[in-house]
Amino acid sequence: METFERVYQKKWYILGNELDAFEKKYAEYNEVAHCIGVANGLDALTISLKTLNIGPDDEVIVPSNTFIASWLAISNTGAKIVPVEPDINTYNLDPQKLWNSITNKTKAIMPVHLYGQACEMDAIMEIAKKNKLYVIEDNAQAHGCTYQGQLTGSFGDINATSFYPTKNLGALGDAGAITTNNPILAEKARLLRNYGSESKYNNQVIGLNSRLDELQAAFLAVKLNHIATWTIERKALANIYHEQLKNIGDMRLPDIAPRADHVYHLFVIRTEQRDKLQQHLYNNGIDTAIHYPIPPHLQNAYKHLGYKKGAFPIAEKLANTILSLPLYPGMKNSDILYICDRIKKFYA
Numbered sequence: 292m293e294t295f296e297r298v299y300q301k302k303w304y305i306l307g308n309e310l311d312a313f314e315k316k317y318a319e320y321n322e323v324a325h326c327i328g329v330a331n332g333l334d335a336l337t338i339s340l341k342t343l344n345i346g347p348d349d350e351v352i353v354p355s356n357t358f359i360a361s362w363l364a365i366s367n368t369g370a371k372i373v374p375v376e377p378d379i380n381t382y383n384l385d386p387q388k389l390w391n392s393i394t395n396k397t398k399a400i401m402p403v404h405l406y407g408q409a410c411e412m413d414a415i416m417e418i419a420k421k422n423k424l425y426v427i428e429d430n431a432q433a434h435g436c437t438y439q440g441q442l443t444g445s446f447g448d449i450n451a452t453s454f455y456p457t458k459n460l461g462a463l464g465d466a467g468a469i470t471t472n473n474p475i476l477a478e479k480a481r482l483l484r485n486y487g488s489e490s491k492y493n494n495q496v497i498g499l500n501s502r503l504d505e506l507q508a509a510f511l512a513v514k515l516n517h518i519a520t521w522t523i524e525r526k527a528l529a530n531i532y533h534e535q536l537k538n539i540g541d542m543r544l545p546d547i548a549p550r551a552d553h554v555y556h557l558f559v560i561r562t563e564q565r566d567k568l569q570q571h572l573y574n575n576g577i578d579t580a581i582h583y584p585i586p587p588h589l590q591n592a593y594k595h596l597g598y599k600k601g602a603f604p605i606a607e608k609l610a611n612t613i614l615s616l617p618l619y620p621g622m623k624n625s626d627i628l629y630i631c632d633r634i635k636k637f638y639a
């Protein structure tokens with residue numbers, strides 16, 4: 292309420308001090324030189340791609356099992372989407388599979404740190420370097436996550452994140468940001484988010500209207516003070532699941548790649564009896580969810596790409612077998628133990 296009062300009293304709602312302050316604070320937090328606040332995560336991805344001049348003649352590699360926004364951003368530029376299958380156990384982009392997807396039109400790789408686990412960034416960065424490709428991290432689900440001690444959102448040439456309310460760092464509405472160490476890309480992203488306008492009524496490029504407003508920036512600056520604590524909580528809760536649910540039926544828990552950190556945006560398990568387990572938990576008062584039930588290539592929106600069932604078998608298998616168990620800061624240990632108990636009863 293104090294934050295709301297302060298911003299309201301100033302009567303300056305767009306591109307002001309609150310945004311400047313949050314951008315500095317988030318850049319520091321993410322250990323990058325520049326942060327550019329935008330309206331949402333999809334715009335952050337779209338603007339990142341446009342900043343790199345990616346367009347209709349280019350190809351961008353993206354996971355086959357991501358949230359559809361990763362794909363939509365590529366569509367927004369007119370570039371060709373080149374899906375690559377994930378590792379079935381970590382759910383993240385499999386670097387070994389990147390090689391076969393690179394052509395002379397490939398411009399960029401978009402690793403997505405899905406569910407809060409860092410992709411294998413050493414291998415991905417090395418492949419990108421060898422092939423002179425840009426890297427754009429989709430860090431929407433992994434605020435505060437690291438790979439070999441380096442924060443996700445700081446590896447790529449330019450990276451995007453979302454502060455949608457349910458993300459690990461969430462605004463009280465839509466919001467997103469771009470992070471980069473490159474001052475030229477940062478400048479261009481700033482132009483693009485504000486009509487391509489350098490100064491008022493002076494337009495350099497064809498931009499968007501995608502600004503992170505003062506009120507959301509001010510709220511986010513307050514919430515950023517708590518993210519470290521929330522992340523510790525998420526990890527502690529996830530550890531209970533890991534301990535309690537070892538070797539139960541055919542259930543597979545999320546695998547963590549050797550040098551990757553996991554900030555547990557979601558705790559996603561896998562079982563052939565997914566629908567039955569979900570119903571059983573629902574009957575016991577436990578709400579679960581599926582992230583995501585239909586992979587992008589089988590969505591109506593992408594019918595024109597001509598992918599049939601079976602085109603990306605790992606993404607499809609995941610869509611049919613994954614289940615997100617409840618996990619959020621503030622959840623009690625006893626809640627997790629109750630859920631684990633009900634899961635054990637299901638398999639007994």
Ligand SMILES: *Cc1c(COP(=O)(O)O)cnc(C)c1O
Nearest residue numbers: 331332333358360361431453455
């Ligand atoms: C949420 C999300 C986005 C999009 O963010 P919005 O702020 O909802 O536009 C993009 N990619 C991934 C992986 C996401 O989870």
